[in-house]
Amino acid sequence: MRISVQQAPFDLGEESQNFASGHKNMGAIVTFTGIVRDLPDDPMDAMEIEHYPGMTEKAIRAMAQDAKERFSLGDVLVIHRHGRLHPGEMIMMVGTAARHRKDALEAATFLMDYLKSRAPFWKREISGTGAAWVAATDEDEAALTRW
Template structure:
């Protein structure tokens, strides 16, 4: 298991290739990448992501450990960025490796739901008109109920 919280961009291809290369005995590797999307009006200039070092890594580790307990996984990778990110930039990446695709997909889906709602990151959307903290969404909370 590898948990990384960093300000710098990451190379999606290199990270995916390295993760897959470490797990030749697995039958499936699933990856998901979150990207800063522009708001509906197309006015997003940046998203400011804040966190508390130490607390964040501990929370991400706990979420990943729960996924490993629930599914037959060979490994988990979570990379999450913080700082000032522009539309189109990568925010995060999750990768899971398993002998079978169902476990890899389900674990990745679980990780995404819990990272979205339980990881201690705070996001502020900065537009041409305002700067507002992003509030929790009911849909994201509802997604947790299936687990």
């Protein structure tokens, strides 16, 4: 299991290849990459993401361990960036490896739902009209109820 909270960009191809390598007993590898998206009505200059070092990694590691046990995963990868990011930049990546595709797919969705709503990150969108902290939406919260 690898959890990385980092400011630096990551190479999606390299991370995917490294994660997929060496899993001879796994029948499915699922990866998901989140990208900073622009605001629909007010173009965003940047998103600033804050966290508490140590606390954030510990919380994500606990959720990844839960996913590993719940979905019988062989491996888990979570990369999440912090700092100032711009629309179009990769913000996070989740990888899951399991013997069967259903477990790998469900575990990836479970982790993405958690990262979106419960991981201890604070996000602020900055646009030409000002800055606003991002709150979980009703849709984000509803997604958690399936787990």
